[in-house]
Amino acid sequence: MNKYGVVAIKAVELMNGELLEPPNAWNKAASDMFSEGTSSQRKGCPRNTFLDLCEEGLVRGVPKGNYTYRSDSLNKAYAVEAVELLRGNPLLANDKNGSWKEVMKGVKKSHNSQMDVVLALWEKGLIVLE
Numbered sequence: 001m002n003k004y005g006v007v008a009i010k011a012v013e014l015m016n017g018e019l020l021e022p023p024n025a026w027n028k029a030a031s032d033m034f035s036e037g038t039s040s041q042r043k044g045c046p047r048n049t050f051l052d053l054c055e056e057g058l059v060r061g062v063p064k065g066n067y068t069y070r071s072d073s074l075n076k077a078y079a080v081e082a083v084e085l086l087r088g089n090p091l092l093a094n095d096k097n098g099s100w101k102e103v104m105k106g107v108k109k110s111h112n113s114q115m116d117v118v119l120a121l122w123e124k125g126l127i128v129l130e
Contacts, residue, residue: 001116001119001120001123002113002116002120003033003034003040004043004046004113004116004117004120005116005117005119005120005121005123006033006120007026007029007030007033007046007050007117008026008029008046008050008116008117008120008121009120009121009124009126010029010032010033011025011026011028011029011030011050012025012059012060012061012062012121012124012126014028014029015061015062016061021067022050022051022054022059022062022065022067023051023067023068023069026047026050026051030042030047043112043113045075045112045113045114046112046113046114046116046117048068048075048076049075049076049078049079049113049114049117049118050117050121051067051068052068052075052076052079052080053079053080053083053117053118053121053127054067055067055068055076056076056079056080057128058079058080058083058127058128059121059126059127059128060125060126060127060128061126075114078103078104078111078114079114079117079118081103082099082100082103082114082115082118083118083122083127085099085102085103086099086118086122086127087129093119093122093123096111096115096116096119099115099119100114100115103115
């Protein structure tokens with residue numbers, strides 16, 4: 001699991017333990033993992049993926065809501081599609097690059113840590129399965 005996956009897991013823990021809203025939980029977890037104000041701490045794709053999953057009610061224990069400042073509709077589509085694919089074929093969780101190719105439906109584009117967030121939450125049982 002890469003660092004953005006760890007941040008996503010920690011953010012869920014912070015939401016449950018300290019009752020933080022998803023954006024604040026992500027910011028705190030990312031600041032703990034990376035130095036405050038660094039590009040890694042501010043990186044948008046994994047952050048938006050996490051917040052988009054929360055917005056859609058796909059993270060266990062997080063109600064649907066408006067958690068993004070300016071959502072990237074592509075990231076949201078990627079995240080939701082990844083969850084749908086994993087629900088249909090959980091074995092895809094064992095192949096990050098293969099999962100991403102399925103999400104992209106043949107479009108050649110590298111993931112920018114979106115799959116790290118989705119797969120970490122999936123692995124820890126934090127994605128809503130229905």
